[in-house]
Amino acid sequence: MGRPARVEPFARRIVDWQRAHGRRDLPWQGQRDPYRVWLSEIMLQQTQVATVREYYVRFLQVFPDVQALAAAPLDDVLALWSGLGYYSRARNLHRCARAVVELHGGRFPASSDALAQLPGIGKSTAAAIAAFCHGERAAILDGNVKRVLARHLGFDADLAQSGPQRALWVKAQALLPESDAMAAYTQGLMDLGATACTRNAPRCGACPVANGCEARKTGRTALIPAPRPRKALPEKSVTWLLLRSRGRLLMEKRPAPGLWGGLWVFPEAPGRDVRGHCRRSFGCEIASRTPLAPLEHGFTHFRLHIRPLLCHVAQKPFPSAPGRQWFAVDEAAAAAVPAPVRKLVLSLAK
Template identity: 50%
Template sequence: MKRVVSDTRSKAIPSASSSQAPAAAWSDPGFSADVISWQKQHGRHALPWQNTRDAYRVWLSEIMLQQTQVAAVIPYYLRFLETFPTVASLAAAPSEDVMAHWSGLGYYSRARNLHKCAQTIVGEYGGVFPSDPELLEQLPGIGRSTAAAISAFSYGTRAAILDGNVKRVFARVFGVERYPGEKAVENELWLRAVALLPESGVEAYTQGLMDLGATLCTRNSPSCQRCPLAHRCIAYATGRTSELPIRKPKKTVPERQTTMLLIVDKDEILLEQRPDKGIWGGLLSLPELAAESASSSAQFDAAMTQAVARFGVATSQEKLSMFTHVFTHFKLHITPYHIALARRVERAGQDQYAWYPLAKMADAPLPAPVKKLLLAVFREPDLLTQ
């Protein structure tokens, strides 16, 4: 039996051909009133970055929360503030310190942009975040939705957000029949997001949309009975909450192979600084053999010997268990080799390499899977004790 939807709900989103529909047609004060009332009674109010107008703290939380769950962000956020309590302290910090504090949180371009943004705020804005969302959007790592959230929470600016959670809420409530990531659909959702902004209470409204998507209107098993928008939700009325929003068309996930070298000399391991661009950009990681090195057993052995010889004379070599790390767009199959040196060779022209104490692995600016591997291999208490 289909549920009856209140007449107060907005009309379903129009087709792509009507994307120029006036935003006023989607205005609905009742929508924002329901969200604000619910947020004040049932929303989240005790997160570490709430109850403040400090734009630095708001900005830091919004960047960390991009594509990352709240529970994962909280310890990183608190640790960041202990080391970098102000935007000036973050701007002045060495990049390797920033990356080390971000290690394990993923999407490392966020950390690089975070550092650049802090330096821009200090250098061009005197350490004060601008209140204008359009100016915020021009800063490194800040998109339109993030700029609106920062401005709304820090300055009370009436600006619309449209992150993944909000897209899901809109797609269900308004019965969006197309993939929200499609550009034409996203443009229509932006029009609706702007049209639905309340005249006042934008902070509670913005937080309410985020809270609804994160706690009730979840991707799987949404809690529709407790949702303040259930009476106007098309997906709920038609029993299609499991279908909406429309999922992104699936593509075959590419798979890649690499060999990582754990080259150890006494109580130090060889690490390599990765380029700023690409996966794990700016972090330290393990040296790797090129994929083509594995085209044959003989070629692989020759490449391995040549790679190790650059740094010393090997006394032992052990192949460890392969493991897989899944990125957003591909899978990486990693085969690690543990290589102990009898004698280290120091050579010029290898500035991207550094010998790092095994005892400090836990605090090294390493990608999460690499750090996990190293801690598993060198877990002896005497090596990992600070």
């Protein structure tokens, strides 16, 4: 069955543009190693390229292959992920590595359908791995690519809804080139979304598919994809107890799954009676308390206001126990901790 007339020009232009003008200097580019492609795709979800670069290189130094990652304790994986956010990605990464080793003999399956069965690998990530590593004709549809395709096609339905999403997948699949160009095409769409067809200020003059772009022709680039209504995020407040005893800081491991699951976080004060709480829960008397500068941390679904309270412990407290540990300050900075905890730890190290 023949394809629509616009198919080949669109893919051809994306491929040619990628080869001439696409990004060249990303450490994960030009890879056919599924482990490295997978790692970069997971890290790039929700996170800027500039941030991912450093994490990606460091991660590979410690875990150069899927066997090394599968054999590592989750704590070590979370420690390397610390500061990158969205920690369920790291937990799934670890589960996925173990599944690849245990179920697939240490080799990622080749097809996007089989890849999408693994923990933490969604349809678009599976397609990217299969396209880059095996040339499979599978369409990706991450946030950037959704925007490029929706604008190009003049597709103005609400992409938060599953029906329009499914329809866009079908259209994305119909635009694919032959498999020998799949890697360049997939990379080209990603590059176009990141560098030219940006959310707020698309540079249509630099776009290889500007001629056929419905959003540009009809002056609707600001309306496609349909902007999501902005909801005011709920606010939450918490007091963190930075219990310091003989140069060590007490932290508790958050249960997983859950917010910051598997990470070490300072204990929270359940109410105003900090001294009584510390006596009952940690076996320690507080000699003095110093409020530190408050912090804010944004999650996708709420904003957290953190009031840190540095508490000097007067007598020997309860020792470390499962899920509760006294860390030397330099150990705490290198442990699996979320960004605001690390910030506080580093401020105490100065």
